[in-house]
Amino acid sequence: MADIGFSNILTVNIAGSPLKSPEDKKLVGGWVDFGAGVPGAFQLTFRDSKKDVLAKLGVEIGVPVIIAPLSDGQGTPLITAEVTALETDYDATGTFTVIRGYDRGHRMLRQRRVAAYKNKTATEIAVELARKSGVPIGETQTTKGHYEFISQANVTDWDFVQRLADENEMVMSINSKGLFQFVKRKRAATAPAPIPPGAPTGPRASGGKSGIVLKGGEEITRCRAAVTSADQVAEVAVRGWNVTTKQSLINKVPANDNPGLEIGTTPAAVSKKFGKAELVETDTPYDTLDEVRLAAESLADDVTASFAEVEVTAHGNTELRPGVAVTLQDVGKPFEGKYTVTAARHTFGDQEHYQTFMNVSGRQWRSLYGLTSGGGGSSARLPSVANALVTDIKDPKEQGRVKLKFPWLDDMYVSDWTRTVQFGGVKGGGIISPDVDDEVLVAFDRGALDHPYVIGGLYNGVDKPDPGDVPVYDATRGKVTRRTLSDRSKNRLDLLDQSVGLQRGVRLATGDDRLTIKLDRTKTEIVIDSKGKVSIRGSGAVAINAGGNLSLNAVGSLTIRSGGPMNINAASMLSVKTGGALGMTAGAAMSFTAGVSLQMTAAINIGLQAATIKSTGLLTSNLKPVLTIGGI
Incomplete structure (x- = not known):
């Protein structure tokens, strides 16, 4: 197949119109630059002594531009772009107008x-x-x-x-x-096979197969190639953590070869001469096995891509661009072989041939845009801690997780379910969750926005703690006197430690202060103060024991009920006193028994329909016998 060549003549279409005479004669140079991972860029330089090129061409920021080198009367498109910058430059050599721009990918930046x-x-x-x-x-x-x-x-x-x-x-x-x-x-292996001696070369000299063969001394005018063992390892590993299964994740990938390289040696061959080494990546949090696997494969690709680098200057060819598989021939071993292009720069100029500068450098940023922009990498990671507002607490797993928004970052973004710091513990610990609209302090796992953790709540000028009746600290002694755990309804637990005064101990109170339980450290007593009813219930036995006196006082009535027998036992005297009448009623027999004597000192009226009195001795009244019963 005949070789396809390209001239140093550019066909340029600006704002939908081709560049025509005399302005096309004023075009003295230009270049188009491509790099993996960055937008394509272009520059056109016009000699412009009258400073009227831009006006005559109708060029302004944003107009579309198509650039192609001329071949066989036709221009194969090299880049479809748009103008992003205009410049003028004049010195002793002349006056020049420069048009710069990028392909449409720049819009995404x-x-x-x-x-x-x-x-x-x-x-x-x-x-x-x-x-x-x-x-x-x-x-x-x-x-x-x-x-x-x-x-x-x-x-x-x-x-x-x-x-x-x-x-x-x-x-x-x-x-x-x-x-x-x-x-x-595209894998380097898809490049065509080397061309046999004497066969034609060129962009499609592979007999119709896609790809390009570049031969040293023919298409290639300059070549710098390098192979290195630096930073090469036997395998790479990426680790993560699965929250759902509570298990660590790890995936290891051998760093044997790279899909973008197929030459006379491999990364594994050069690294094994210095012993086995492993690279472990832990900078990014990963949650699933698929994420860990893909990250490990990507890391292996990064490492092995730096094993070989190539810089080639060749006769201009519009097909040379990132992602294209090429074969380098007659450049010496071990550099001969197949490569996937990562960057290409096409240059044109007066009295200069159209040339293409091709790089193979893996993911190293070698394009002009990549170098001047710092590599096109993402912005710095988020700060270690930041504030956020709680937007949702309806955690489907009921683990105290919440959703967050970050007012300092964006008005619309809402996080996924975020874990909150708790006491933890297997089937234990506790849950004290923030509420909707609470301001909280958030930490980001290794700076990743999609891995936040709520580590605490924050007060501000609007949300303030309840002042309480005991100050938080003693201004005189500079010591904390109250620590409180409270909810929005002011139900609270107070730990009190006043050096002066009676407020020492533990206090549990409802938000309306109608029920309070105090563990008074000063008086060594327990006080239950209720504005309503107090009930003590037990499904089994309930015992109340006092080491000293036990008092039961009621402003109103006092009722003691028993569903079975009731026993009142006193080790010594039992005294029952009432300011009014005393009534005792028995549904069955009533018995009074005294070990010595039974006395009733008040007047007694007894009305009986019938009475039976049994006695084994003398029955007296006012110390005089009234009836003698013979023991019937």
Whole structure:
């Protein structure tokens, strides 16, 4: 198959119109830069002695631009972008106007977003965010599994989708037509086989197979390749914790090779010469085995990707862009082989050939945008602690979990069910949960927004503790005098420790103070004070024992009832006194028994229908016998 070449002539379409004479003659240079994980960028430089190029071309911020090198009378699109910056530059060499811009992916970098996504796949989230940014959708592939809950923690849509891509072994990019893509990474093994000696070379010299073969001394004008054992390990491991099953999670992946490299050696081959080593990642909290597995595979890919790096300068080729599999031939061993491109820079200029600078560097940020933006990484992790407001307490698991919002972060974002610090314990401990609209202090597990923990409540200028009748501290001695556990209804438990006064001990009170139980440390007594009824009940026996005197006092009536026999026993004298009448009624026989004598000193009126008196001795009245009974 014949070689396909490209000239150094650019076809440029601005705002829907092709660049025409004489302005096309003023274009003296340009470049297009691509990097994995960052938007594509371009620059066009015009000689502009009259400073009228922008006006004649109708260029302004936001107009669309399509750039393509000319080949066989046609321009294969290299980038579909839009203008984001305009510059003028003049010195002794002349006056120049510069037009800069990015592909549509830059729109996803314009806004930081705080959002939560529930029960969605990475692909669904990526497509949703691309559409919100106005980026048209191209090819997408479905990822395995889904996120039960994941937070976009005040990072750009681009950075968040890039994170999803890394975690799911996908590639996010904008293609030459400006369409968003979210697909699996193309393996280096898909590159064509080396070309036999004497056969034609070029972009499609592989006999119709997709991919490119670049030969040293022909397409390649410069090559720098390196293979290193630095940071290579035998295996990587990622650990996590499953809250539902209360079990640790771990997944190990051998770091043997990398899908983006297929050359004369492997990461495993160079690392084993120095002994076995393992890399364990614990910086990010993971909750499920699927998350741990994907993270381990992604980490292994990161480590092995740095095993080999290539920088190639080749004759210009629009097909050289991130994600494309290429074969390098005649560059020496062990560097010959197949690679997946991670960055490409296409340059054009007066009296210069169209060239492409290609990089293979794994996920290392080598594009101009990646370097100047600090790598396109996400923002710093959240602070270790922050305040939040409780929005929901209806925990379906009844574990005291709550949902939170963070007013300092976003008005709409609401967390997933968040665990609260409790006493804990297996089938024990306790639950004291915050209430809706309470301000609480939150800690973030390793800085992750979607892993908060409520560690306590906070007072503020509106929400204040109940002042109580005992001050919190003794201003004179500088000591705490009251510690209180209370709810919103003011039902409370007070631990009192006044150095001066009677308020020492424990007090349990209802919110209306109609029922109070005091454990008085000063008087060493227990006081139950109720404005209503006090009941003591026991399903079995109830015993009240006093080491000293026992008093029962009632302002009203005092009633003692027994469902069975009632026994009143006194070790010595039993005295029953009443200010009025004393009545005793028996439903059956009534018996009075005295060990010595029985006396009644008041006047007694006895009315009987019939009486039977039995005596074994003399019956007297006023010390005189009235009746002698012979013992009948």
